[in-house]
Amino acid sequence: xxxxxxxxxxxxxxxxxxxxxxxxxxxxxxxxxxxxxxxxxxxxxxxxxxxxxxxxxxxxxxxxxxxxxxxxxxxxxxxxxxxxxxxxxxxxxxxxxxxxxxxxxxxxxxxxxxxxxxxxxxxxxxxxxxxxxxxxxxxxxxxxxxxxxxxxxxxxxxxxxxxxxxxxxxxxxxxxxxxxxxxxxxxxxxxxxxxxxxxxxxxxxxxxxxxxxxxxxxxxxxxxxxxxxxxxxxxxxxxxxxxxxxxxxxxxxxxxxxxxxxxxxxxxxxxxxxxxxxxxxxxxxxxxxxxxxxxxxxxxxxxxxxxxxxxxxxxxxxxxxxxxxxxxxxxxxxxxxxxxxxxxxxxxxxxxxxxxxxxxxxxxxxxxxxxxxxxxxxxxxxxxxxxxxxxxxxxxxxxxxxxxxxxxxxxxxxxxxxxxxxxxxxxxxxxxxxxxxxxxxxxxxxxxx
Numbered sequence: 001x002x003x004x005x006x007x008x009x010x011x012x013x014x015x016x017x018x019x020x021x022x023x024x025x026x027x028x029x030x031x032x033x034x035x036x037x038x039x040x041x042x043x044x045x046x047x048x049x050x051x052x053x054x055x056x057x058x059x060x061x062x063x064x065x066x067x068x069x070x071x072x073x074x075x076x077x078x079x080x081x082x083x084x085x086x087x088x089x090x091x092x093x094x095x096x097x098x099x100x101x102x103x104x105x106x107x108x109x110x111x112x113x114x115x116x117x118x119x120x121x122x123x124x125x126x127x128x129x130x131x132x133x134x135x136x137x138x139x140x141x142x143x144x145x146x147x148x149x150x151x152x153x154x155x156x157x158x159x160x161x162x163x164x165x166x167x168x169x170x171x172x173x174x175x176x177x178x179x180x181x182x183x184x185x186x187x188x189x190x191x192x193x194x195x196x197x198x199x200x201x202x203x204x205x206x207x208x209x210x211x212x213x214x215x216x217x218x219x220x221x222x223x224x225x226x227x228x229x230x231x232x233x234x235x236x237x238x239x240x241x242x243x244x245x246x247x248x249x250x251x252x253x254x255x256x257x258x259x260x261x262x263x264x265x266x267x268x269x270x271x272x273x274x275x276x277x278x279x280x281x282x283x284x285x286x287x288x289x290x291x292x293x294x295x296x297x298x299x300x301x302x303x304x305x306x307x308x309x310x311x312x313x314x315x316x317x318x319x320x321x322x323x324x325x326x327x328x329x330x331x332x333x334x335x336x337x338x339x340x341x342x343x344x345x346x347x348x349x350x351x352x353x354x355x356x357x358x359x360x361x362x363x364x365x366x367x368x369x370x371x372x373x374x375x376x377x378x379x380x381x382x383x384x385x386x387x388x389x390x391x392x393x394x395x396x397x398x399x400x401x402x403x404x405x406x407x408x409x410x411x412x413x414x415x416x417x418x419x420x421x422x423x424x425x426x427x428x429x430x431x432x433x434x435x436x437x438x439x440x441x442x443x444x445x446x447x448x449x
Contacts, residue, residue, distance in 0.1 A: 014038070021048050029055045036175070039282050042289045043173065058212065063162035064170050072165035073172050075229050075241065077250040083273065085266045086234070087256030089189065137163040137222040144183070144217045152191060155199040157207040160214040164226045167214045168248050171241065175278045175285075177271060178241040178248070179211040182218045182232050189257040193236040200260030203267075210271050211240075238263075240270050244277045251277075344404045351398040355391060358382050367431055368439045371408075374446045377401050385432035392431070393419035396444055403446040411441050 014022075018041070025037045025048060044051040054064050135143075145159045157179075160167045164180075171178040181198070184190050197203060207213050216223040218235075226232075230239050230250050240252035252270035254263060359366040359382050369392070371379040381395055389408075396402045408417045417434055421427075 018046055021046060024048060025051060028052050031055075035282060035286070039175070039285055042286070058170060058174065058176075059158070059208075061158045061161045061213075063160070063166045064173070068166070068169060073168045073248045075168065075248050075250065077231065078244065082250055083240075083252040083266070083270050085252075085254045085258075087258055087262075089256065135221070137165075140220040140222045141214075141216050144215065144220065144223075147217075148183070148194070148215070153195045153199050155204070156194070157198065157204055157211070157213040160212050162214075164214060164216070164222060164229075167212055168241075171212050172243050172248055174212075175243060175281050177211045177274075177278075179207060179213050179267075180226065180230060180239045180241065181213070181215040182223055182227055182235070182237075183215060184218045184235040187235040190236045193257050197258060197260050197263050200264070202264050203260045206264055206267060210267075238267075240267070240274075242274050242277055243281050244274070341404070348398045348400075351394040354394040355398065356384075356387065359384050367436055369436070370439075370441045371396055371444055372441065373399075373401055373444045374403060374406075374449065375401055383431055385436075386430050388428050388430055389417055389419040389434055390421075390428045392417075392442075402444065403448060405447040407445050407447060409443050409445060411443065417442070 021041055022034060022038045025031075025041055026034055029037070029052060031037050031040075040055065041048065041051050044054065058064055141163060142161060145161065148156065148159075160170075162170075167178060170176070183194070198207075216226060218224060218227050218232075230241070232239065234255040236257060237253060237255035239250055240254075241248050242251050243249070244251065251274045252267075254266050258266070361382065363382075363384070365384045365386065366382045367385055368380070368382050371381070373379065373396075379396070379399065383392060383395075392408065396406070396408065408419055409415060410417065419428065
C-alpha cells in the first residue's frame with residue numbers, strides 16, 4: 001500500500017520527504033487511511049512531531065491546540081437526511097396516549113422555555129447586563145466526567161476533556177465524526193445505558209476509532225445549552241454530528257435505550273452513509289492545499305525571476321557606473337596630461353631666457369659640449385666653466401626635440417649630472433666643479449620612455 005501511495009502521489013505535488021513523513025505518521029499513529037495521514041500533516045505544515053502529538057492528545061481526549069471557543073462552528077440539523085432510530089421506553093411511557101401527551105406537553109414546554117430564554121437574553125443585551133456564570137463550561141464538563149467515573153461506570157469511551165465549542169472545532173478541523181451524549185440523571189434507563197451499552201467492548205472500540213466522544217450532564221448550563229443546540233428531547237440518546245457542506249450537521253440520532261449490539265449496528269450505519277462527506281471534505285482540503293502549494297511555487301518562481309532580473313539590472317547599473325567612472329577618470333587624466341604638456345611647453349618657452357649667451361670660441365674659459373638626444377639629434381653649444389649645470393639643463397629643456405623629463409649623463413665614466421636643486425637651498429655645481437673640461441659629450445636619457 002505504501003508503494004501504491006508513493007506512486008499515486010508522484011504527480012500530486014508531494015516530495016519524497018513528504019511521502020516518507022506520511023508513512024512514518026501512519027506507523028506512529030496507526031491510522032489506516034493514508035490520505036487522512038497526509039491531510040493531518042498538511043494541516044500541521046508537515047511538522048511530523050507536532051502532528052503526532054496532536055493526534056495522541058485527541059486520542060486521549062485532550063483538546064488540540066487549535067480547539068478554541070472564540071468562534072465555534074455553527075450547528076445545523078439535517079431534517080431530511082438524518083438517520084433517527086427510536087426505541088420507546090420499556091415502561092411504556094413513551095407510547096400510546098400517555099406518550100403522546102408527554103411529547104405534546106414537552107413540545108410546548110420547549111417552545112415556551114426557549115422563547116422566555118430568548119427574551120431574557122435580549123433584555124439583558126438591551127439593558128447592558130452581562131450574566132456572570134459561576135461555573136465555567138470546562139469545569140462543568142470535567143466535573144461530569146469525574147462523577148461519571150465515580151458514581152456510574154469507569155469503563156466508557158474516551159471522553160473529550162473540553163467544552164462543546166472546543167470539540168466542534170476539533171471535529172471540524174480533524175474531519176472526525178462527533179458523538180454527543182447528554183446524561184439525564186432522572187431518566188430511569190440512563191444509568192443502565194451507561195453501564196451496559198456504552199461500556200460494551202465493541203461499542204468502546206468502535207466509538208474510540210470513529211468518533212470524538214463528548215458528554216455532559218443535561219442539568220448543567222453547558223448541558224442545557226448543547227441540548228437546545230442539537231435539540232435533544234428523548235433520553236437516553238446519542239447524536240452524531242459531521243462536517244457537511246461546510247457546517248457541523250446533526251446527521252443521526254439514536255434515541256431511547258439500546259443494547260450494545262443494536263447501538264453499534266446503528267452507529268455503523270450512520271458512519272457508512274455519511275463517511276462520503278468526510279471523504280469529499282478531505283479531497284477539497286487537499287485540492288485547496290495543492291492549489292496553495294502551486295500558487296506558492298509560482299509566486300516563489302516569479303519572485304526568484306524578479307530577484308534575478310533585479311540582480312542583472314543592478315550589475316548592469318554597476319557596470320555602467322564603473323564605465324562612467326572609468327571614462328571620467330580617463331578624461332581627468334587626459335585633461336591633466338594636456339595641462340601638464342601645456343605647462344611644460346610654456347615652461348620651455350620661458351626657459352629660453354634662463355640660458356646665457358654662448359661665449360666666443362676663442363674664450364679660454366669656454367667648454368664645448370655635444371649633446372646626444374634620444375631621437376638621434378646632436379646639439380653643439382659652448383658654455384663657460386663658471387656656468388651652473390642648471391644652465392646646461394635649460395639649454396636642453398627648451399629645445400623642441402628634447403624630452404619633457406630627462407636626465408643628463410656623462411659617457412665614461414658614466415655618471416648622472418644633478419642639474420637642478422634636489423631640495424630648496426641646494427647648490428648646483430658649475431661645469432668645472434662637475435669635472436667637465438674642454439670638450440665633452442653628454443647623453444640625454446628620456447625618463448618617460
